[in-house]
Amino acid sequence: MQVIEPKAELGIAVRATIKRDMTLVLRRRSEVINPLVFFALVITLFPLGISPDPQMLAAIAPGLLWVAALLATQLSLDTLFRSDYDDGSLEQLLLSPQPLPALVLSKTLVHWLLTGLPLALMAPLLGLMLALPGQSYAVLAFSLALGSASLSLIGAIGAALTVGLSRGGVLLSLLVLPLYIPVLIFGAGAVQVVILGGNAAPYLAILGAQLCLALMLAPWAIAAALRISING
Amino acid sequence: MWAFIHKLGSPKWFYTISSRLQPWFWGLAILLLLVGSVWGLAFAPSDYQQGNSFRIIYVHVPAAILAQSCFVAMAVSGVIFLVWKIKIADMAATVIAPFGAAMTFVALFSGAVWGMPTWGTWWVWDARLTSMLIQLFLYLGVIALRGAFASRDSGARAASVLALVGVVNIPIIKYSVNWWNTLHQPATFTLTERPAMPMDMWLPLLIMVLGFYCFFIALTLTRTRNEILRRESAKRWVRELVADTGRRG
Amino acid sequence: MAFRLEARGLTCERDDRRLFQALDLDVGPGEVLRVEGPNGSGKTTLLKILSGQLTDHEGELRWCGQPMRKVRTAFLANLLYLGHSPGIKAALTAVENLAWYQALSGEHGDEAERLAVLEEIGLYGFEDVPVAQLSAGQQRRVALARLSLTQRPLWVLDEPFTAIDKQGVARLEQRLLAHARAGGSVILTTHHELAPLGELRRITLGQAVCNRSGE
Numbered sequence: 001m002q003v004i005e006p007k008a009e010l011g012i013a014v015r016a017t018i019k020r021d022m023t024l025v026l027r028r029r030s031e032v033i034n035p036l037v038f039f040a041l042v043i044t045l046f047p048l049g050i051s052p053d054p055q056m057l058a059a060i061a062p063g064l065l066w067v068a069a070l071l072a073t074q075l076s077l078d079t080l081f082r083s084d085y086d087d088g089s090l091e092q093l094l095l096s097p098q099p100l101p102a103l104v105l106s107k108t109l110v111h112w113l114l115t116g117l118p119l120a121l122m123a124p125l126l127g128l129m130l131a132l133p134g135q136s137y138a139v140l141a142f143s144l145a146l147g148s149a150s151l152s153l154i155g156a157i158g159a160a161l162t163v164g165l166s167r168g169g170v171l172l173s174l175l176v177l178p179l180y181i182p183v184l185i186f187g188a189g190a191v192q193v194v195i196l197g198g199n200a201a202p203y204l205a206i207l208g209a210q211l212c213l214a215l216m217l218a219p220w221a222i223a224a225a226l227r228i229s230i231n232g
Numbered sequence: 233m234w235a236f237i238h239k240l241g242s243p244k245w246f247y248t249i250s251s252r253l254q255p256w257f258w259g260l261a262i263l264l265l266l267v268g269s270v271w272g273l274a275f276a277p278s279d280y281q282q283g284n285s286f287r288i289i290y291v292h293v294p295a296a297i298l299a300q301s302c303f304v305a306m307a308v309s310g311v312i313f314l315v316w317k318i319k320i321a322d323m324a325a326t327v328i329a330p331f332g333a334a335m336t337f338v339a340l341f342s343g344a345v346w347g348m349p350t351w352g353t354w355w356v357w358d359a360r361l362t363s364m365l366i367q368l369f370l371y372l373g374v375i376a377l378r379g380a381f382a383s384r385d386s387g388a389r390a391a392s393v394l395a396l397v398g399v400v401n402i403p404i405i406k407y408s409v410n411w412w413n414t415l416h417q418p419a420t421f422t423l424t425e426r427p428a429m430p431m432d433m434w435l436p437l438l439i440m441v442l443g444f445y446c447f448f449i450a451l452t453l454t455r456t457r458n459e460i461l462r463r464e465s466a467k468r469w470v471r472e473l474v475a476d477t478g479r480r481g
Numbered sequence: 482m483a484f485r486l487e488a489r490g491l492t493c494e495r496d497d498r499r500l501f502q503a504l505d506l507d508v509g510p511g512e513v514l515r516v517e518g519p520n521g522s523g524k525t526t527l528l529k530i531l532s533g534q535l536t537d538h539e540g541e542l543r544w545c546g547q548p549m550r551k552v553r554t555a556f557l558a559n560l561l562y563l564g565h566s567p568g569i570k571a572a573l574t575a576v577e578n579l580a581w582y583q584a585l586s587g588e589h590g591d592e593a594e595r596l597a598v599l600e601e602i603g604l605y606g607f608e609d610v611p612v613a614q615l616s617a618g619q620q621r622r623v624a625l626a627r628l629s630l631t632q633r634p635l636w637v638l639d640e641p642f643t644a645i646d647k648q649g650v651a652r653l654e655q656r657l658l659a660h661a662r663a664g665g666s667v668i669l670t671t672h673h674e675l676a677p678l679g680e681l682r683r684i685t686l687g688q689a690v691c692n693r694s695g696e
Contacts, residue, residue: 001510001634001664003484003545006558007587016584020573027572027611088566095532096585097557103585157397161390165380174376175394178369179401182408189415210404221397224314228389231535317537384496385537466497 006097013098014106021110024083031079032114035072036122042068043126054131061130062191065140066147068126069119070180073148076115077155078172080107081163081226090163091230101219104226108156108218116148136194139204146207147187153211153218154179160225183210241318243460244469250453257450264443272436279433285349288342290437294444296339296360299367300402302332302448306374307399310392320456322388323463325395326378327455331448333371340364359413363406370398484559484634485509486531486666490540493526500526501686504540508635510664513657515671518686524670525565525639527686531668532562532637558586561633563641567624571613575599575623578612582627590630598630599623602652617644628656636660638669 025031046064047057084090093103123144124137132140158176162168190203272290279286309325312318343361344354355361374391381387429437464470491504500523508514516524529535530542533549533556542549544556569578576595583590599608602622604615612620621644628636636657642650654675657667675681 001484003555003634004559004632006554009587012584012587012589016581020570020577020581023577024570024572083570086566087570088564088568089570091534091564091566092562092568092582093585094534095557095560095562097554098585098587157393161377161394162380164386168380171373171376171380174369175373178366178373178405179397181366182401182404185408185412189412213404217400221393225390225393228386228393231383231386231529231537463497 010098010102013096014102017093017103017106018110021107022114025110025114031076032118035076035115036118038075039068039072039119039122040126042071043130047130058131058133058195061127061132062136062140062195063188064130065123065127065132066144066184066188066191069123069144069148070151070177070184072119073115073151074155074173074176074180076111077152077159077176078162078169080111080156080159081229082159085163085229090226094226094230100223100226104156104160104222105215105219108152108222111156112149112152116152117145120144120148132191133195136191139194139200140191143187143190143200143204143207146204146211147183150183150207150211150214151180153214153222154183157218157221157225160222160229162229163226164229183207186210241316241320243320243323243464244467246320247457247460250457254450254453254457257446257453261443261446261450264439264446268436268440268443272440276433276436277430282350285346288346290440292339292342292346293437294441295335295342296364297441298444298448299332299336299339299364301445302328302335303367303371303395303399303402306332307392307395310395314389314392314396319463320460322392323456323459324452325392326388327452327459329371329375329378329391329395331451331455333368333375336364336368336371340368357413359410362413363402363409366405366409367402370402374398483510484545484666485543486635487543487546488531488540489543491527491530491542492539493523493530493535493537494539495526495537504684506684508666508668510634510666511661513661513667513669513681515669515675515681515683516686517670517683522686524686528562528564528637528639528668528670532560533557534562559633560635560637561627561631562637562639563624563627564639565643567621569612569620569623571620572611574609574611575604575615575626576608578623579626579630583631586631588631595630598626601629602626603649618646618649621645622649625653625656628660634665636665636667636669638667638671640671641669642671642673 043064046060050056050060081090084093094100096103120141123140124132127137127140155172155176158172158179161175162172165171186203186206190200190207193203194200269290273287276287278284306325306328309321309328312321313325340361343358343364347354347356347358347361374394377394378387378391381390461470486508488504488506491506492502493500504527506514516527518524526535530538533542533553536550544552544559549556569575570581573581576592576599579595579598580590583595596605596608599605602625604619604622604626607615607619612623615623625641625645641653645653650673657669661667
């Protein structure tokens, strides 16, 4: 039998992985809907816990929306590699003759498309309920869309590190939340600055820079972490 | 070169060489800390704004510096362990993590104590204190992750990766927190940033910093030696060593 | 070019437990290697090392004369590894599962081909059912279908006979034999008594050795 030369067909593998993960999540729709419900629920808690006074709510709305969206992303992260780990397909993913960082990047992309992006699109609606001033809606959605991509990438490192642990949930939050802080500061800052009548562009630019950095470094860290976890 | 590094990485060799080094570092640490604290607490002039309360700087600043150095040291050990598989590096990382966390806590605590006379409150969301708090969480994450793995080797590798991710993030976090701080609290009075400290205030601080570093090195050497004995307890040289000490004792 | 997987002086120590020491082995075309040993003797670990998953060992691993580190991708393109977990997604259908595996190796694959393979393993008519609705044995067969679907010279199989029925066992034995005859090679562990399989070699891992004194 002849030795087989590796086929450098990364595109096929990436496309198939994206399609597969999409199919998987869409077959269990609750996985898409749950973070959104969680997001709405957390936002509902604040007027109840603090005060329904629109002025006060408007003052804290950017931070609230960002923190709640961040937690919603965070909660859905635990499942990113978990089911693949449980049924052995993660092992097979690591054994494919394709660059692993590219494959994990496509898995993370699916996570963002089905968690971060819907959250970003839903945020203006919740902003309305928190009496968020009108001019900031577009920036809110855009900053969340941009920032949640970084969150997915950073969070995936934590998810990869804890996938082999049977009870990794709380630990995952402990590892990942401190790393989210820069994204939170500039994301919420962007919305705040628009409300104060400033220009959000520098903030969005920094969010973009953070995303670029995460795109460059995170896939390698995720791949390394998965290789460690698989042999835990 | 490579042979030398691997020799350095062998636990037995490290154990021998460190037994010669550690008394020096302990002695130096005790001397410097003694001189620094007596000078700083008793002889340095008091601050014209803060009075005697500024003297907490002699604990706060060295602890804060050490807290950051420890994280870098931990990450560097992690890389050495991941790339060259030198076990001694991981043993060092294992013992550095709790020490770094403790230093971070000391820095936070002394900052809070200092805050009371300066700001009239225990806690202010000052840029330095906030990044220090985040760093404490990062330390706790690394320690918790290492402990969560059933297999020590996997735990060690995972903790190394996390330390590396953390060390890349710390500067980003610091810059973001600084930015955030200037945005929300323009022109606050920071604890340690001051124009040109007089020499007789500054020198004891330098001595304290050096003393803290020597203390860190001495403690890391001693604790790494313990870790070696614990992990290598099945190796022949350790058993011989124990038997030897037993006979002499 | 003929392929060859060589291991020299493999020693594996996991958390102070020495699993095996100075193990040499060679696997080339037409050879079947069976790894034997009691539970906990490191069979799965050895298979993971030989399939390039675990790099945490001493000793050298070579593929076609090159050190494994350097030719990892080339090696993986020739490897088919089946571990304890079948690696089959329960929410996908058998065909979708197989298609993903083909894509991972960089092939588009062909629907008719996949259906033919499913028929061959006795799952005709189940191709559009989510795998979750199949029995454990049937799920295992979906994983085994990859043996026929993707051409890989080296098979590393960890307990491939688990959960399949007598008929399936016989068919899998045939499949292994045919693979070896065609010049492929197989490394496997199994507690199952194998029917004579061409050139079968065995390697026995000893009782798990604990190098901690007094244990």
